[in-house]
Amino acid sequence: MSPSQDPPQPLTESDFMRLFVKHELALRAFARSMLPHWNAVDDAIQEASVTMWQKFSQLDGEDGFLPWAKVILRFKCLSAVTGLRRDGRLLSDEVLKQIADEAEAIETERVAEIRSALQECLTKFPPPHQELLMAPYQSGGEVTRLAESGGKTVNAFYKLLGRLRQKLADCVQQRLQMEAN
Structure with missing residues (x-):
């Protein structure tokens, strides 16, 4: 060192x-x-x-x-x-x-395949959506902070997060299927 x-x-x-x-x-x-x-x-x-x-x-x-x-x-x-x-x-x-x-x-x-597909799919989302998708994995109430800074309720952000996660999961699944073929 x-x-x-x-x-x-x-x-x-x-x-x-x-x-x-x-x-x-x-x-x-x-x-x-x-x-x-x-x-x-x-x-x-x-x-x-x-x-x-x-x-x-x-x-x-x-x-x-x-x-x-x-x-x-x-x-x-x-x-x-x-x-x-x-x-x-x-x-x-x-x-x-x-x-x-x-x-x-x-x-x-x-x-490794899933991580690669996940990284690729994440880049397709705009930066604010990427930040929201990653927020639950950060420490200290990131979703709450994002909701407050965006002027929305926490519940609204969790609903949006659910929809974004579904889109991300669909994208990852599609990428993995393309790689398998």
Whole structure:
């Protein structure tokens, strides 16, 4: 590190919450690839989130969150599988490991495709709409601030946000379908 660079700031509790919420769907999909039903996924996610929270200070940076979280979640899923195995309706550990490895590889590629489509679609919106779409992911009541500065009610902004999100989702879906063909 050169003397002019500041040392990286440690991640905070709000960073953990933001990263966990950002990656929760990917984590759920990953857990579902190993577990036979959604109740087991919910339990594994809950247990993994507690462990992640306790060990969050060990994480070096935001970029490593998802792989780090998947390692923790994988162990929780394998533990859940051991408990569920008593029912005698689960696959072997080797098969589950192979499924998890394949799901992780596919998911990483798919996430990159979705991010690319999302970035491309976001650029099609005018800057005020881009700001509104990103506002819920900012800290400190950005939607409220935007509503007040625009002279509208917060409720009106959330309705507009819902319509913009739908347009964004449609655009992303369309881009992904075009790439698949």
